[in-house]
Amino acid sequence: MLVIDPGHGGLDGGASAGDGTTESVLNLQIALRMEALARLTGAECRLTRREEALDYPAELDTVHEKKVWDQKTRVALINNTPGAVLFSVHQNRYPDPRPSGCQVLYAKTPGSKELGELVHGNLVSRLCPENRRVAAPVGESIYLMKQIGCPAILVECGFLSNYEEAKKLESEGYQKLLAAVLVASYWQYEITRPLPGGEGAA
């Protein structure tokens, strides 16, 4: 089952582009396009959020408590989904406006490195062939990616700090391309990965 996590949302907008567009909005737009394509191609699919606003429990006071609750809720949804394969969708940002291009970061869980290298290779060859970055392990500071048990990747679709790339990431056409490559990569991974239990399993 494809689980899509549109990064950030609610009180957490994530990075922002020069024109004020927040990462959380773009992540959700791309995730919803992925969901539509996944359904069209017959993949079971689940999202960790479907709205920009998040429905925080009334008893939570501080922004910190609300953000912790959000992350724990997402982790619980992912870990309670049988056969989950997680794509967490994000946008990058850097102080220097020049860097551009996508990068896939993978979790420590079994299957994640293979998934990450597959998706990164497909994104680079289809969307940003001049990109010299490689798929890499995700940083220890990303709570969600440390807590999940399934194959999982974090997709940095591009740099909001790069003016040209931010315009592309905000466009319907480029979002559809991203969604198509990501969903096709999910299928490629599902079709080629070893069955649970591996060889010799009953």
Ligand SMILES: [Zn+2]
């Ligand atoms: Zn992010």
